[in-house]
Amino acid sequence: MSEKQKFQAIKGTRDLLPPETALWNHVEHTAHAVFSTFGFGEIRLPIFEPTELFARAVGGETDIVSKEMYSFPDPFDLGELYARFRSLESISPGAGHFASIAGLSPDNQMISLRPEATASVCRAYIQHGMHSLPQPVKLYYTGPMFRRERPQKGRYRQFYQIGAEVLGGTDAPAIDAEVIEMVMTFFARLGLAGVKLDINSIGCRECRPEYVKLLKAELSKPEIKEKLGADSQRRIETNPLRVLDSKLESEQPIIEKLPRIAEHLCAACAAHYASVKHNLVLRNVAYHENWRLVRGLDYYMRTTFEITAPGLGSQNAVCGGGRYDGLIEILGGLPTKGIGFAIGEDRLILSLQEAGKAPAPRRLDVYVAWMGEKAYDTAVRAARALRGAGFAVELPATAQKFGKALGHADKLGARYALILGEDEVASGQWTLKTLSDGSQSKFTEPELLAHLKL
Numbered sequence: 001m002s003e004k005q006k007f008q009a010i011k012g013t014r015d016l017l018p019p020e021t022a023l024w025n026h027v028e029h030t031a032h033a034v035f036s037t038f039g040f041g042e043i044r045l046p047i048f049e050p051t052e053l054f055a056r057a058v059g060g061e062t063d064i065v066s067k068e069m070y071s072f073p074d075p076f077d078l079g080e081l082y083a084r085f086r087s088l089e090s091i092s093p094g095a096g097h098f099a100s101i102a103g104l105s106p107d108n109q110m111i112s113l114r115p116e117a118t119a120s121v122c123r124a125y126i127q128h129g130m131h132s133l134p135q136p137v138k139l140y141y142t143g144p145m146f147r148r149e150r151p152q153k154g155r156y157r158q159f160y161q162i163g164a165e166v167l168g169g170t171d172a173p174a175i176d177a178e179v180i181e182m183v184m185t186f187f188a189r190l191g192l193a194g195v196k197l198d199i200n201s202i203g204c205r206e207c208r209p210e211y212v213k214l215l216k217a218e219l220s221k222p223e224i225k226e227k228l229g230a231d232s233q234r235r236i237e238t239n240p241l242r243v244l245d246s247k248l249e250s251e252q253p254i255i256e257k258l259p260r261i262a263e264h265l266c267a268a269c270a271a272h273y274a275s276v277k278h279n280l281v282l283r284n285v286a287y288h289e290n291w292r293l294v295r296g297l298d299y300y301m302r303t304t305f306e307i308t309a310p311g312l313g314s315q316n317a318v319c320g321g322g323r324y325d326g327l328i329e330i331l332g333g334l335p336t337k338g339i340g341f342a343i344g345e346d347r348l349i350l351s352l353q354e355a356g357k358a359p360a361p362r363r364l365d366v367y368v369a370w371m372g373e374k375a376y377d378t379a380v381r382a383a384r385a386l387r388g389a390g391f392a393v394e395l396p397a398t399a400q401k402f403g404k405a406l407g408h409a410d411k412l413g414a415r416y417a418l419i420l421g422e423d424e425v426a427s428g429q430w431t432l433k434t435l436s437d438g439s440q441s442k443f444t445e446p447e448l449l450a451h452l453k454l
Contacts, residue, residue, distance in 0.1 A: 012149070012157030019361035023349060024160075026359050027190065028142050031162050034186045038178065040138040040164055045120040047144065051110040056330055057119035057299075068147040071112040113146035118324070118340055119331070121165045126333040136169030136337070142345070153312075156346060165340035171325060173272055176303040177279030179339055183307065183319055184285050191357045192348075194310040195318075198290035199280075200261070201273035202241070204301045205326070207266035214259055216240045227254055244292040260291045269302055276303055299326035303339065311354030312347055319343045365391040365452070367409030370420040371399050378425045382418060382445070389449055410435055418448075 009015055016024060032042070051071045114120055121139055124130070130137045142162045149155055164182070166175055180197065187195050202208060219225060219236045228236075228243070228251060235242045244255060265273065280287050287305075295304050304322035312318070321341025328336035352358055366386055370379035376399070383395040394412060396405070402419075409417045419431035419440075430448055433440040443451055 010157070012151040014156065020349075020358075022361040023352065023358045024345070027345065027348060027352070028162065030189050031140070031142065031186060034189055035140045035164060035182065038138070038182045040140045040182075043121060043124060043139040043141050045114070045117060045124065045141060045143070047146075048111045048113050049120055049123065051112040053119050053123055053331070054112055054115060057122070057327060058116070068149060069112045069115050070146050070148060071110050074109045074111045115145055115147045116342065117141050117143070117145065117161060117163055118165060118327070118342070121340070122167070122328050122331050122333070122338070125167050125336070126328065126331060131168060131334055131336065133168075135167075136175070137167045138164070139167070140164035153350070160345035161342045162345050162348075163340060163342035165338060167328065167338045168336055171272070171302070171323065171337045171339075173275035173303075174279050176276045176323060176339055177283060177285070179321065179341065180280060180287075180305055181283040181285050183321070183341055183343070186343075187307070187309075190348075190352060192309060192352060192355060194355075196308045197285065197287045197305060198293050198308070199276070199287045199303065199305045200290055200293040201265060201269055201276075201302050202261060202294050202300060202304055202322075203265050203269045207264060207269055208261070208301070211259070211261050211264040212240055214264065215243075218258055219243060224254060227251070241294040244294050255292065261294075262289075262291055272302055295322050299324045299330055301325055305341070309348065309351040311351045316347075317344070318347045318351060362392060364394055364409075364412050364414040365416065366393045367405070367412060367414040367417045368393060368395045368420065369400065369402065369405035369409065369417050370396070371402060371405075372422045373399070374422050375399075375420045375425050379420050382420065382430070382448075385445065385449065386418075386452070389453065391452060406433070406435075416452075 035042075051069070054069060121141065125137060125139075140163065143160065144158050145161050146158055149157060151157060164179070166179060169175070180199070184195070184197060203211060216236060219228070219232075219240060225233060225236065229246070229248050232243045232246050232248070232251060243251075244258070246252075246255060262270075262273075277287070290306070293304050293306055300322050302323045302325075305320070306317055307319035308316040309318045310316070319341055321339070323337075323339040325335075325337050327338055328334065368379045368383050370376055379395060383393045386393045394409075394414065396408070400408065406417055414435060417433040417435060419433060424430050424442075428444055429442040430445065431440055431442055432448060432451070441451075
C-alpha cells in the first residue's frame with residue numbers, strides 16, 4: 001500500500017499559527033483603534049472582482065495585470081449557455097426569456113483575485129452612491145491580496161494589506177497631511193522605531209506630461225540609453241517615470257543627473273506641495289523629500305509617499321500611498337478627489353518581530369484539574385464562572401490523575417491549577433495551586449474570583 005499523500009500549503013502561501021496570530025490580531029486591532037479616531041470606517045470587500053476593473057484602474061499593460069493577477073472565467077456567468085438558449089428561441093418559444101430570468105449573461109466575464117484594494121474601494125464608492133454622503137468619505141480595510149510573484153522574504157503570492165482611502169471633498173493639502181499623520185501614528189502606536197517617511201509631488205495632468213516628455217528625451221540620448229539596463233530601456237517608451245525606481249547600481253549615477261520634477265511643477269502643484277509640507281510640520285511628522293519617489297499610473301497626481309522600516313533588507317517598504325484624483329472618473333464615476341495608502345502587513349509583522357516588538361501571547365490563567373465524576377459538574381460551573389469573569393480557562397474533557405493533570409497544566413503555561421476532587425466539592429473549599437512556586441490555598445467560589453481579580 002502506498003503512503004498517503006501529505007498535502008502542503010501551495011508555494012508562496014503559508015499558515016499563520018498561534019502564537020504568531022496574536023501579533024497579527026494586535027496589529028489589526030491597533031489599526032481599527034487608530035483609524036477610527038481619525039473618523040475612518042471599515043469597509044469589507046470581495047476578494048475577487050471583474051478583471052476589467054483592475055485593467056482600467058491599474059492599467060492593462062502593467063505587470064500587475066498582464067503577468068501577476070490570478071484571472072479566470074466566471075463559471076456562473078455562462079455566456080455560452082445563454083447563447084444556446086437564445087438559439088432555441090425559434091423552435092422553443094420562451095427559451096430566450098427563460099435564459100434572461102435565469103440570470104444568464106451574453107458576456108463571458110473574466111474575474112480576478114484582487115491584487116490590491118484601492119480599485120475595489122473606488123468601485124464600491126461608485127456602486128453605492130457614496131458621492132451623496134457627507135464628503136469626504138473615509139474608509140479603511142484589511143485582508144488578503146493575491147499576485148503571481150516569485151516568493152521571497154516578506155513577499156508572498158497571498159499577502160495581506162491594511163489600507164485606507166479618502167474619497168470626495170477637496171484636494172486640500174491638510175487632507176494629505178492628515179492621512180500621512182494617521183499612518184505614522186499607527187506605526188508609533190505599535191512601537192515600531194526607525195521608520196522613515198519619504199514624500200514627493202509628481203505634479204498634475206497639466207505639468208507632469210511636460211516633465212515626462214523632458215525625461216524621455218534625456219533618457220533617449222544614445223550616450224545615456226546605452227548605459228541603461230534592458231528594463232529601463234523598455235520603460236523609456238512605456239513609462240519613463242519608472243526608470244527613477246531603478247535599483248541597479250550601475251544606473252544610479254545616471255539617474256542622479258536627470259531633471260527633477262520639483263523644478264517643473266506648475267504654480268498650483270508647487271503651492272500644494274509646500275502646503276503639504278507645512279501641514280506635516282504642524283503635526284510634528286518628520287519627513288524626507290525624495291524626488292525619485294514616483295507613481296507610474298496616469299491617475300496619480302501631486303502627493304506621493306512611502307514609509308520604510310528597519311530589519312527588512314532591500315525590501316524595506318512597508319507602506320506606499322498617494323493622491324489619485326482621476327481614478328473614480330476612470331472607473332465610470334463623477335470627477336472625485338482621492339488619496340490613500342496600503343500597508344504590507346506581512347512585511348510590517350516581520351519588522352516588528354525583528355525589532356522584538358511582538359506582544360507576549362496571552363497565558364492560560366487557570367487549568368481546572370478535576371478528579372472523580374462527582375467533581376465534573378462543579379468543574380464545569382467553575383470554568384463558566386471564571387471565563388465569564390474574563391479569565392482564560394482550560395477544562396479537560398476527561399478526568400486525569402493528579403500528577404498528570406499538573407504536568408499538563410505546566411506544559412500549557414497555566415498560571416494556576418484549580419484542583420477539584422471529591423473532598424473539595426463536599427467542603428466547598430476549592431484548592432488553587434500557583435504553578436510558579438508550588439504554593440496553594442483554599443477558597444470558596446466567591447473568594448476564588450475575588451482573589452484572582454486582585
